[in-house]
Amino acid sequence: MSQATTPTRRDRKKQQTRQAIGEAAMRLFLQRGFDAVTVADVAREADVAVQTVFNHFPSKEDLFFQERDGYVSLPSRAVRSRGTGETVAQALARGYLRLLGDYHVAGLLLQSIDYQRTLDASPALRGRELELRQERESLLAAALAEDAPPLSEGLRPALMAAFASAVDRVLDAEVRRRLLAGEPAGQVQSSVEPMVVELFAVAEAACGKVGAPA
Known part of the structure; x- marks a missing residue:
């Protein structure tokens, strides 16, 4: 060993x-x-x-984007490392919540507001962020394509990866909204947890209903 x-x-x-x-x-x-x-x-x-x-x-x-490698690979790693009986949605939720928890422990949640403002103000950063999100989606789609049906079939891997990216954006916006409203970081973390689990589950369920190609 x-x-x-x-x-x-x-x-x-x-x-x-x-x-x-x-x-x-x-x-x-x-x-x-x-x-x-x-x-x-x-x-x-x-x-x-x-x-x-x-x-x-x-x-x-x-x-x-100093933590780009971890950010880009997080969803695909979460899917590949999931335990027996853990769904794709549960794995993605686990990865998101772990990252949120790491930011809270490190005291970086409040700083994330200024971080996002700085990003939004720079065309160069917005372009680079889009590239990173696309890379992230591609890695997740590749991981799903290697997995068991139905999410590995046809266009479902790419669709689920796009859904997951949309869920990430919605959740990030909600976290920032609550922080800007003055909600304590620890309370924000605990209050969004049910949303995280639900939104990824809805995304997986919707993707699973898409018909496989004949």
Whole structure:
């Protein structure tokens, strides 16, 4: 049985540098707006060279979407890792609620409001977000296509992936609405949980009723 490799001092230093750059970038983006901040500004704020920033983040947009890999792969991973008897809808709900819980524990739910405002104000970020959502849908559709019928049949994988993406957007908007209304983050998390479970279940049921091609 293989053992996890212990990070070296060099690995830890690289991770610390990456984290410092990421935190500096988000601080500036939320204060000034994405388009008003340059990579050189981020390098100065993090006290590193511009090339060091690019060593960790290939583009300025990657500085904003720092958790892109986890975000993009979350639904497909949730579907592939589901337990015996767990439906696709339940797996997707579990993944969404885990992410929401992680944000609450880290104290990032309130920050998500400023994050979304910054994103909405930048055409470059809106375009990149659309690309990430499409990539996310494609990965989920691929995972569903490998699964058992009926969701693996015909156009159902792509349809279910599109439904799941729509559910994500609706839930994200509801979370932000409640936070803006002054509802405590912990209360928001608990109050949306039934909605999360119900909406993904409705999406799966609707997709399952779509007739398979002859």
